[in-house]
Amino acid sequence: MSRAIHHNVAEQRFEWTEDGVLSVLDYQLQHGVMTIMHTGVPEAVGGRGIAADMTKVALEVARDQSWKVRPLCSYAAAYIRRNPGYEDLVVS
Template sequence: MKAEFENIPLKKNETLKRFEIEVNGHFAFINYKENGTQISLIHTEAEPELSGTGAAAAVVEKTLYYIEESGKKLLPFCPYVFAFIKKNPEWKRIVDEKFNGYENI
């Protein structure tokens, strides 16, 4: 994660069902669904003003830390999150082994 994002807090916006960070009034976020012991990450997006800044990667990394700290398992349905974990395989530790595609990470 780029240094400029390290001190930006992750917010779990339960109303909009997304994890988000706010950078200069603009948002990078991941839509999620939560059930019991699992959190599904569905879609990652950064507002156009944040394009190319690394904000999307930052919100993904912060969300993965949140999931790990919560003791839940991840279902990475979002292609961006899936690719992030494939690129950073240490995060496979929080992916639910029952996830269809687990062996491809």
């Protein structure tokens, strides 16, 4: 990963701007559980691995902070299934 994904704590999201287009991963944090709500990558920059990079950074932040993760976003859930090293973070 070569992207320096920004963690916007105040907005509870991870952000990346590429070619002037903002992509985001939105979450809610309550009681030590990061609920990943939405991963949004506009079509203009789709297919470049941006969603994967943002999801990986979000999961690494969760691990570093000892948070659990609830992946309501279908992309985040699929990413975790494809990368089972993060399954220990998941709560239902």
